[in-house]
Amino acid sequence: MHMPIPKAELHVHIEGTLEPELAFDLARRNGITLPYSEVEELRAAYSFSDLQSFLNLYYELMDVLRTEEDFRDLTLAYLARAASQGVRHAEIFFDPQAHTSRGVPFEVVLEGITSALKTSEDEYGVSTALILCFLRDRPASEAMETLVAARPHLEHLSAVGLDSAEVGHPPSKFTEVFDAAAQLGLRRVAHAGEEGPPEYIREALDLLGAERIDHGIRCLDDPDLVTRLAESRTPLTVCPFSNVRLRAVDTLDVHPLPALMEAGLLVTINSDDPSYFGGHVHDNFLGVQEHLGLSNEDLRSLARNSFTASFLSEERRSALIAEVDAYSFE
Ligand SMILES: Nc1ncnc2[nH]cnc12
Numbered sequence: 001m002h003m004p005i006p007k008a009e010l011h012v013h014i015e016g017t018l019e020p021e022l023a024f025d026l027a028r029r030n031g032i033t034l035p036y037s038e039v040e041e042l043r044a045a046y047s048f049s050d051l052q053s054f055l056n057l058y059y060e061l062m063d064v065l066r067t068e069e070d071f072r073d074l075t076l077a078y079l080a081r082a083a084s085q086g087v088r089h090a091e092i093f094f095d096p097q098a099h100t101s102r103g104v105p106f107e108v109v110l111e112g113i114t115s116a117l118k119t120s121e122d123e124y125g126v127s128t129a130l131i132l133c134f135l136r137d138r139p140a141s142e143a144m145e146t147l148v149a150a151r152p153h154l155e156h157l158s159a160v161g162l163d164s165a166e167v168g169h170p171p172s173k174f175t176e177v178f179d180a181a182a183q184l185g186l187r188r189v190a191h192a193g194e195e196g197p198p199e200y201i202r203e204a205l206d207l208l209g210a211e212r213i214d215h216g217i218r219c220l221d222d223p224d225l226v227t228r229l230a231e232s233r234t235p236l237t238v239c240p241f242s243n244v245r246l247r248a249v250d251t252l253d254v255h256p257l258p259a260l261m262e263a264g265l266l267v268t269i270n271s272d273d274p275s276y277f278g279g280h281v282h283d284n285f286l287g288v289q290e291h292l293g294l295s296n297e298d299l300r301s302l303a304r305n306s307f308t309a310s311f312l313s314e315e316r317r318s319a320l321i322a323e324v325d326a327y328s329f330e
């Protein structure tokens, strides 16, 4: 097969890459009985009415992740798949509180993931960064405890992020923990404007110091905010399949990606939770091309944006952008 265009993936939750087959394998290995009799029955449950209905299943299935080996296998499976999708650099989210709250130690999670990441460049040609996400529907004090747990391991972490149920949990709740993360030298991103209002995007910028907005599609409800995001070149990590599956957008044909691009925003395309939403990152590229009439040169711009919006060194960034520029679609 012709290799897909080189790209960075900047919005992927490692727990959202858990395929049903691997979930059953890990359940068997750990002596856990899933409330689904087989892979097909589990896949049939992947029908969501909104973000919360997805999160319920996402957290439930995480129960199969218990040991360092589980987290390593999960991460290796993602990296292999990402490489085949043309991913050359991945900035990967993980949700430590979803594991520590079940009694899985922070170190088990982190060491499992990082043991896979350290082989990634050699094995798959994919450089990586790791982003620790706080669960916004849990107390800010718990986020702070998580940051404290992470402190001895800063060499493995590039940034902090904010995810989980958005509405009713504004960024302002996490001002203190994001300040503390910045003091530790961590970069900052936040989910905002997925289901929540433009005001949450403003808070993420002004109160959390977010350098990228994850999703951010609802900025379009606030033209002044769109102008601000365009002028500041603040990246949006847009996830088209996710938006459709979680009903933030009715269908792919009416996805606001073209409006975001026309407004001059630094837009990137990402998979979010690929095993749940019907495709990995290149599948999202092909989906928006087909349904929104994007040209190959539009895809090239989006791929270029993904490296521009990354936390890569200038040297690797320009080398990868040169690969995008040299890529032939034929
Ligand atoms: N799309 C999403 N929004 C918020 N939290 C998430 N956690 C995993 N996927 C998410």
Ligand SMILES: [Zn+2]
Residues within 6 Å of the ligand: 011, 013, 163, 191, 214, 272
């Ligand atoms: Zn997400």
